[in-house]
Every structure is written in C-alpha cells, then in structure tokens.
Amino acid sequence: MSQIPPAGILDLMSNRGVNVAAELAMRWCKRGGKSLGDYLEFGTYRGSSFTAFFRAAQRHDVTDMRFYGFDSFEGLPETPTCPPDEDPTETAFVAGNYSCSEEEFRHIVAFRGVDLSRVTLVPGFFDQSLTEELKVDLAIASAGIVNIDCDLYESTVDVLNFVTSLLRSGSLILFDDWLSYDAHPLRGEQRACREWLDEHPEIHLTEYFKYTRTGAAFIVSMLTPYEQQVMQRDAGTRGGVGRDADRSRTAAPMDSEDGDLPAETEPGPPV
Numbered sequence: 001m002s003q004i005p006p007a008g009i010l011d012l013m014s015n016r017g018v019n020v021a022a023e024l025a026m027r028w029c030k031r032g033g034k035s036l037g038d039y040l041e042f043g044t045y046r047g048s049s050f051t052a053f054f055r056a057a058q059r060h061d062v063t064d065m066r067f068y069g070f071d072s073f074e075g076l077p078e079t080p081t082c083p084p085d086e087d088p089t090e091t092a093f094v095a096g097n098y099s100c101s102e103e104e105f106r107h108i109v110a111f112r113g114v115d116l117s118r119v120t121l122v123p124g125f126f127d128q129s130l131t132e133e134l135k136v137d138l139a140i141a142s143a144g145i146v147n148i149d150c151d152l153y154e155s156t157v158d159v160l161n162f163v164t165s166l167l168r169s170g171s172l173i174l175f176d177d178w179l180s181y182d183a184h185p186l187r188g189e190q191r192a193c194r195e196w197l198d199e200h201p202e203i204h205l206t207e208y209f210k211y212t213r214t215g216a217a218f219i220v221s222m223l224t225p226y227e228q229q230v231m232q233r234d235a236g237t238r239g240g241v242g243r244d245a246d247r248s249r250t251a252a253p254m255d256s257e258d259g260d261l262p263a264e265t266e267p268g269p270p271v
C-alpha cells in the first residue's frame with residue numbers, strides 16, 4: 001500500500017530548489033526555536049519563495065520571525081541594465097516583467113497557508129521605498145534571512161544598502177540570481193555585491209550553498225577592526241585567494257545534522 005508523504009515532505013518536493021534553500025536557511029537561522037532575526041524578501045512576485053520560507057519557519061516552529069516583502073508590485077523597473085527592449089542573454093529581465101499586484105500577492109500567499117498577520121508588505125520601487133525612515137517605521141531589530149530576488153544590478157544595490165545596518169554575524173543572504181548573466185562577476189547581483197563589500201570591509205560573506213540554477217546563499221560575519229586587518233593581510237599574502245563573493249570564502253558543505261537533503265541541481269528559469 002502506498003503512503004502519502006507528510007505535508008512537510010510534499011513542500012520540499014514541489015518547487016524543490018527554493019524549498020530546499022528555505023529548509024537549509026531556516027535550519028541555520030533558528031536558534032533553539034528562535035530566529036536570529038526577521039525574514040526580508042526583496043522581489044516577491046507571486047509569492048513562491050515567500051511561501052516556501054514561511055512554511056519552513058512553520059516546520060521548525062520558528063514563531064517569533066516576522067515576514068517582510070518588498071516589491072514594486074508593478075514588475076521590474078526600467079534601468080540602464082533593464083531596458084524596455086529584451087536583453088538577448090536574459091530575456092526574462094525586461095522592464096515591467098514579473099508584475100503581480102499587492103492584492104493578488106496577498107490572495108495567493110494566504111491561499112497557500114501564509115498567516116498574513118505575520119506579514120508586512122512594502123510597495124514601491126526600491127530607489128524610492130527603501131529609506132532610513134522606513135527602517136525606523138518598520139522597527140526591524142535584525143535580519144535573520146535576507147532573500148534578494150530582484151534580478152537587477154541597480155535593484156540589488158538599493159537592497160544591500162538598505163539591509164547593511166540590519167545584518168548580524170550569522171545572518172544569511174540569499175541571492176537568487178547570483179549566476180544569472182552567465183555568472184559574469186561584473187554584472188547583476190555579483191557586481192552589486194562586489195561593490196558593496198568593497199565599501200564595507202567590516203562585512204565578510206562565506207558561501208553556504210548553491211540552489212536552483214542560479215542561486216547562492218552566504219553567511220554574514222561582522223568583522224572587528226583587528227579581524228579586518230587580518231583578512232586584508234591574508235588576502236595579500238594569498239594573492240587574493242578567497243575573494244569568492246569578494247572576500248567570501250567557498251566553504252560549508254550542506255548541513256546534514258538533521259538528515260540529508262539532496263544537493264540541488266534542478267534546472268529552471270531565473271525566477
């Protein structure tokens with residue numbers, strides 16, 4: 001007689017790449033039933049990853065985490081790297097693409113079981129909406145998980161600048177499009193991250209895992225001035241080895257202490 005897998009397993013099997021990422025991120029972020037901070041997603045579209053992370057928190061009984069979603073709810077903005085005409089290398093990144101209204105988003109995620117009382121949505125294009133006043137208004141103490149899924153260099157610059165003061169040692173940053181643009185280090189999210197790290201020598205990223213076709217997750221370490229000197233000295237003596245997410249080190253095999261999860265190799269579009 002065949003058995004129906006429990007709901008948690010079904011979650012992991014549907015939309016597998018993002019669900020596995022959410023599971024691994026939540027295992028990392030929870031601290032004995034508590035989270036290191038809140039969940040912030042930049043680029044929510046129709047709520048696929050938002051739902052995956054909410055469900056992962058539920059599976060792990062992480063009840064203190066609030067869920068923030070930031071989006072224009074009008075799709076991608078028009079920017080120098082996202083012109084109205086199609087970019088031949090990334091045809092999905094066209095101004096106006098991925099448009100989903102706030103109302104539709106609420107409807108979809110509520111239908112999928114997200115408790116809207118734990119959710120705060122911030123509509124607007126990031127260059128306008130992500131202000132210091134907003135940070136005060138939202139009163140986010142710290143970011144446990146930052147999920148950046150906004151595809152574009154310019155959008156990622158705005159996001160990284162906004163979240164800087166919310167990061168703590170142990171925070172996770174997921175870049176859903178790390179390997180988009182043929183993994184070019186000077187385009188898209190990689191370019192934004194490289195420039196941001198250059199401006200913030202106090203922040204170090206260690207690669208934790210890759211997911212889907214293009215995503216990568218990093219663990220944040222906040223460095224003391226002395227530690228920054230040590231890192232700079234090491235980078236010099238090692239000829240720059242270790243500048244992976246620039247000044248992130250590829251490390252950390254998959255956490256398997258709670259049981260093995262498969263390494264994600266599922267191909268799919270960069271959404």
Ligand SMILES: C[S@@+](CC[C@H](N)C(=O)[O-])C[C@H]1O[C@@H](n2cnc3c(N)ncnc32)[C@H](O)[C@@H]1O
Pocket residue numbers: 042043044045046047048049050070071072073074075076077097098099100124125126127149150151152154155270271
């Ligand atoms: C690929 S979709 C996100 C997919 C979503 N995480 C999911 O799981 O389905 C990209 C989203 O980023 C948003 N976005 C990109 N740049 C933005 C910006 N500068 N300001 C506001 N929203 C932006 C778009 O509106 C779109 O919803």
